[in-house]
Every structure is written in structure tokens, then in C-alpha cells.
Amino acid sequence: MSPPTPIPIPLFASTQLALLHEEHAAEVSSSKLASTAATVSPATRRTLQATGYALTGLILSQCRTGLGGRVVGEFAPDPAVASEETRAADGTPRLGSHGIRVGDVVRVSDVAGAGKKVGGKDKDKEKEKDAEKGVEGVVTRTGDRAVWIAFGRQGGGGMSKEDDEAVEELWGKKVWAIKLANDVTYRRMRQTMEKMIKIIETEYSHFMRVAFGYTTPLQLDTEACGPVEFTDPTLNDSQKDAIRFALASRDIALIHGPPGTGKTHTLIELILQFVQRNKRVLVCGPSNVSVDNIVERLAPKKVPVVRIGHPARLLPSVLEHSLEVLTQTSDAGGIVKDIRKEIDEKQASIRKTRSGRERRGIYDELKLLRKEFRQRESKCVDNLVRESSVVLATLHGAGGHQLKNQKFDVVIIDEASQALEAQCWISLLGAEKVVLAGDHLQLPPTVKSSGQKSKEEASKGTDDERADSDTEILKGVSLERTLFDRLLALHGPGIKRMLTTQYRMHEKIMRFPSDELYEGKLIASDAVKARLLIDLPYEVEGTDDTQEPLVFWDTQGGDFPEKAEDEISKKGALLSDSKSNEMEAMVVARHVDNLIDAGVRPESIAVITPYNGQLALLSRMLREKYPGLELGSVDGFQGREKEAVVVSLVRSNGEHEVGFLGEKRRLNVAMTRPKRHLCICGDSETISHGSSFLKHWMDFLEEHADLRYPDAGDLL
């Protein structure tokens, strides 16, 4: 392959910075999070609670030192303000309904402002400042009668004196908690891009040079990786081939995992192979769940692993591998524990002390103890991380202080096609060799801003010619363009291996996505290729539906028209630019009834649609009737699977407009979720005009699916 045109790294990074700035602004404004909630009226607080952003009417009921030396406060409803409706039968106050969840970043503050004695005009200002202050923490648990919030800086290390005093200040006050925009990820992405702008060319790593086209990937080193003895006897040939390739690669290897092909399964073996070769591995993913999924599957293999991340956000099953928990449970952690006890005792004594002077004395002692605690803890953390052959973190977690001076031989990113490129670079700046696993033919991460303006800004050079060539180079750079996708376009398919045996779908469900998107290479494993609903391990009656893997309810003919949501939901601003189709929803509901009547359990069925308006409509029709049935958006269902999936396509109009059904990666996700039964409901007339992909799909369904035409009159 001829050498690609390099993308200058500073230009790339400054473009990303501008795009990230725009995206962050779009996210903050759309999430309506009051990231600087100044003094707010009781009515506003109640509205914030009703819309899921706050929890009001609380008091601090208990405090203890929790994981990582943080103070964990228990906040209960204030008995003085709890209303009748929110009390339990025994009279204890309960929290009203709220949208605060475990892992949320919140600020807790005094509802009245801390009201220091200040005279005149300054009084109001001072009050406002105090009320703004509050103290930030992460929700670790929520219950019926309390929420628990851990204070202190992210990434361990306990509390600062200021935080400490701020928590103390909350005793005896009426307080409230407001959810804050969690912008750690943005901050880390920005810092990384800023670093990339500054690195001088002679200091670029080989991997950076490959990633931006300054050079091509090196030849495979098949000899150095030696013969491979696989520990897992079930691996298929394409999985083995991908592992050999990733071991032999010297800089970059992409593992392309179409739906259900065992991407994670393959990564687990790859990690074990690296460990056997004494390589240190950093494993990252865009979300906590993606990382925990690997920790869960790696832990039984008896490899020393450490998971970095706030314990409140980890799955309970992986907590024992959490760095913060290990700093307390490991032998090395003993020394940290002693000092924690001392801190707890001192903390408790503050409340008993009336004299201000004594209090200040205790605060000073606490400050020293905390310093000592942090030193011991950081040593302990360093040792634990250094001794682990495998360290796991989210991509943004990899930018934390715990990994600052750590070197790894390989960085593996799972679900790489679901991560923003800037997010990947947080873990890649020091990397020598990188393995990315993903599927660029499924949906990329969601991006809210368009980004066009930023790119034009970033490419403004000193002269017009230069600006023109930059604009040309930047054509392939956008937030949605993932690193996985960009590398593939830059260096061609030689840098990837595709997994080809899939363990999810009936052969007939797999056929279209395989032929149209995966070069016809997918093979259904013997265990799944002929599975039908009637073969479920519980009793299911044999019907037209339970013995058929692919059904198409074609609503063509104009009797099933779509509606723009604002026509039907005058006040529903949230739905204003969505679409729905009531008649089609009835076809969906009828199909679900038929499946359930045949004995298929609601828990085995998912109904998905690309439009929120339709989702709202379907939820009204089906949620109460079948609580176990899963209803969701196509985008939200990526990564999931169900025995039976019903897809509602919604679009049906004379203009043949298909909106974002035109995105084939979205349709790929929709049609590859089911194991045994896929039912598509839609108007073939409208949809086949959308794109050649949609035309092929409609032709395919007409020929291969069990084709049905609903009768509008019959449904009403």
C-alpha cells in the first residue's frame, strides 16, 4: 500500500478540542443540568426534584469513613418536612420519588445558605456564595429511607480539609442534593488533546506516527510471538487467527467482531496469552459496564488484576478487584487501615467539642493524619498497580493519577467503535502497541453537535492555500469518526482480522446483515443456526410465529401513516421532533400478543424502534400489560440480545422520507439483536425508496421472510 497522507497531529488535536468544546456545550444545554446551581427557591428545588435532577428536604443522619478514605454521609428525609404521603406505615419518613442514581455526581448544600453574619449589601452576596459552596460527592447507594454520598476527590486519597469542614457544616442543617454534569471525561479528553498539541514531532511514539499516517505499520513479528498454545479449547478458527495476529502485530491490530461473534471471549484469551509472555496489559473500554464485563470473565483465570475506578460505579461482582478495596484488604493495606481508624475517631470527637479553639486544633490534627494517610495510600496503590499484570479502567479512568507513571506493553480497548477518538487517546499517549476490538458497522457514540463550524475554525491557517489543504485533510475527522474506523480507512483491511462465527442468530436472521455488510463471511454456529422459539427450554406452542425465524408485517398501501409527534403531543417538548405510527404500533402489539399467547415469556421478547415518539406510544400500549417485556430504542439496545425481537420502523409517508432509518449501522443493530425470531413491522413502499441498502433489505424480506399484510380495519 502506498503511504497515506499524514494528518498533522497538532491540527488533529486542535480540531478535536474545538469539536469537544461544542459537544460539551450542546450536552450541558440539552441535559438542562444546573451545573452552577446558585441560591434557588424552594419551588425551583421541587421542580428540579420532579424532573429528576435533585433531592430536597434532607438532613445528614450519619457519617463514616468509607472506601478510599472518603467520608460517606447518610442523608435521610427531614422528619420536620416529610409529608403524610411520604411516610411509611410506621411513620418513618421516606424519600419521595427522585431521579438520583448510584454513581451520580451531586452537590449537597444547605437550603438556607450558610448565613454568616455579614451586614449591609454584602449580606446577600455572601449568602449566595455560601449556598453555592456546598460539597460535592458521588452517590454510593440509594434506598427508600436514605441516600449515601461519598465525599472527597475522585480516584481515592480521602478528603481535603475544606471538604471535611464543609461536610461538618451540614450537621443539623436542612440540606438538598443536586445532580451535576459529570465532566471528568470531557476534562480528561481536553487535557489529552492539549498535550497532543504540544508534543514535538521528534517525541512522537511509533504508534502515534502510525495512527496519523506519518508511517505505515511494521511487519508482523510471527517468530517473536512463538507457537501459541490456547488455554481455551472452544475457540474457533477466526478467533484463534485474530489472537495470533494481535500477538504478532508490532503496533496496531484491529479485531473486528460482528454481532454475537465472541469479541470479549477472544479478548480474554488474548489477555491471558500476553500475560503468559510476561507482557503488562492495560485494558480499557468506554463504559464501566464494558470494563467490568471483562473483569468478571478474567477474574476466575487467576491472573492478578486490578480495576481502577470509583467503587460506587463498579458492579458488585468485581469490587474485590477494585484498587480502592484492595488498598484496604491486601496485606499492604493494613498500614493504611490503622490510620483510617484514627481519622474516624478524631472526626467523631469534633461533634462533641464545643470550643472553637479545640475544634480548630482537631482539624489541624486531621489535616496531618490525612496527609500521612494519602502518602501511605499512594505508596500502597503504586505497589498494587505495579504488581498487577493486567490493569483495567474506563478510557477516562486511564487518565487518573494512579496510572501516571505506569508503563504497559500493550493497551487493549474493547468496544473501541463506541468510543470517541479523543477518549481513546487518554489511554494511548504512552502506548507502544495497541489492540482495538469493535465493530465499525454498528452505531458509533452518540454526538449531539454538528461540528462543522469547529472544523472550519481549526483549519484557518495563515494563508488561504494552507487553509484549503487543512480542510481537505480534516474531511475525515469528526467526533463520530472513531479511531477504529479512521485507522481502517488509513491503513486498509490488512490491520484487522474479523471474527466470523456468530453464536446468536438463526441463520435466516443472520443472512441479510452478513451478505450486505460483512461480505457474506458470517457463519452461524451449529448450536444456533436452526433454533426456533418453539425449541425454547420451556413450553411453547407451535404456531406460525414460533416456528418462523423471520416475519415481515408489510404495512404498505397508505393505511398506516406516520405522524409527526408534535401533532399528537402538544405539551411534550421532549418528543417534539420525533415520529410515531399508531396503526403500526397496533400491529406490533398484536404480534406480541400472539407470541405470548403461544407461551413465549414476555422476558424473552424485546420491542425496539428508532423513534422515541413511537417508543412512548408502544410503552403506553404494552408496559402495564406485560411488565416483563422489554421496550427500548434501537440505539439503546446495542450490545444486547433477546430470543425474540419486534422492530417497529414507523416511517410511512407519500414523500418516501426515511429520516434516520437511512443510517445502515442503526438498522444493522436493529436486525442483529434476536436469537430465534425477528419480526419487522414497516411500510416497504416508503422504506425501499430510502437508499439502496433499504431497497435490498425490502427485496430480501419480500423473498425470504414470512410476509404478511395487516388489515387496518381488523385492528381497529
Ligand SMILES: Nc1ncnc2c1ncn2[C@@H]1O[C@H](COP(=O)(O)OP(=O)(O)OP(=O)(O)O)[C@@H](O)[C@H]1O
Ligand atoms: N468459540 C466459542 N465457542 C462457543 N461459544 C462461544 C465462542 N465464542 C463466543 N461464544 C459465545 O458467544 C456469545 C457471545 O460472546 P461474547 O459475549 O464474547 O460476545 P461479544 O462479541 O463480546 O458480544 P457482542 O456480539 O454483543 O459484541 C457468548 O454466549 C459466548 O459464550
